[in-house]
Amino acid sequence: MLLSELIGPETIEEIAHQLWASLVPTEGVLVPSACALAHLHRASGRITAAVSISGSCDGTVELACSEPLGRAIAAFMFGLPEADLDEAAVTDAVGELANIVGGNVKSLLPPPTSLSIPIVTTGPTASDEGRTASCAVGFDFLGEPALVLVRDASLAPA
């Protein structure tokens, strides 16, 4: 069965809303954005965390966000000013978010399924990224872009 047949954009949106509501309980609203991918292309830095799912369905779930948004999330989780955060802290925070999204996706899949540890990369977006994904949901949070991508294994880049 394809991952994207079971996990649609509405589910991704729901999980992302809960994730953001939990991280920043009092300020900001996560707004679905069709332009998030384009904004990510333009962002000066970008962080992508991917977890792979294997078992009844195979594929990956990725969370990408601009560098400033990654730093804001890390600052909240570590309870530190952004200036005091090292790069590893930011990487770990975004990785944990991808892990939470992936874990929630996994809970909706027929067992058995397993989830990998997140792999976090920084750098620019591939230009065909939106097209190779089976499902892409973009968001805007506090003026910064974020993107959740679901890829079926057969479509994932080798």
Place this chain on the structure above:
Amino acid sequence: MRALVVDDSRAMRALLTNILRGIGAEVVQATDGRDALEQLRRTDALPDLVLIDWHMPEMNGLELVKAVRKDPAWKPMTLMMVTTESEHENMVRALLAGADEYLIKPFTPDALLEKLNLLGVPVPEQALAAVTGG
């Protein structure tokens, strides 16, 4: 109150630690089940509360719960899973293995404090009022 936070994510450990320190708890951390077990064996000040992620390298959270519940000396410790793993069967497995409560990721800080209140872990009135006061 003393607490042990077991999670392989440094950011998640920090988040949980900050919330617990906010209610005056003394917090130590472990990066996975094996690290947690080693620390529990070494310490002479057992934690009252252990927060446990499920998916971790080396030893996962479920195995940690089973290992802790084998030792009668560790019975007083309250064990709470803090994980994305929210499939019915897996929650049942964790509770049957001896976990006392379950918090699903993502969670808000107030949800953690409300679960502690439920477990009879003392949460200062002020901290709870701040999160449940409306």
Place this chain on the structure above:
Amino acid sequence: MTLTEREEDAFPFFQDYIFAKSAIVLTDEKRYLVETRLAPVVQQANLRCLGDLMRALMRGDRQLETAVVDAMTTNETSWFRDNSPFEALRAHVLPERITANSARRALSIWSAACSTGQEPYSIAMILEAHFPELSGWNVEILATDLSQSALEKARQGRFSSLEINRGLPAAHLLQYFSRDGAHFQINDALKRRVRFQQLNLAQAWPVIPPQDVILLRNVLIYFDAPTRQRILAGVRANLRPGGFLLLGAAETTRELVEGFVPISVARTTVYQLKEI
């Protein structure tokens, strides 16, 4: 005129408007609350600012009226909120009422500001888990709220994991809910135990059958003193002699109308209406 100036102008209007519709008092410090709660309404209606919303309400837009009242009155809620009142219900209040009503074999409980349903469903879980002797009784849980959208959600009984996390014991989650995509659905047996109905506590009440227990938690704090008095008098009139009133943790007894006896139980205070 800048956007900010417009919003500054709109706040007094919303203070008056909300008071007129719901008797909720919004002091000047609540400006942030009005702004954050109404921002989504402004956005959804494709308006630019609170000033636009104000003008639409002045023109008598009923749809926006409902949206505004809902946004301003939907409050924080959680399962077994504060825990101790529910412990008091289980250990003292319900056993006492069950004994008192053993001849009639009927029990009525009213959750008078039920929001999205967590409070009445928590009561239903207590009845289900701890009072098997009530099978065959006529048990009614009435749950009312001002907000139509909150009631709609309560009736659906479908909750996100963020909401489920708020105070619901894991064992209850496993017993009374099933998974529905990224949500959790409360089971039909519990749903059938609760009757939801719209009711504005600040206005004239419809006829309500006499109650054994009334929960009026974390709602009086939003009203001014005369409204509080009026609501408490209504509560007394709708409670059976010997029945119980449960208030929120922050709500004091100072303004309670006569006739109630405070009883300390399970680290909280419940109020029993004197038998005549």
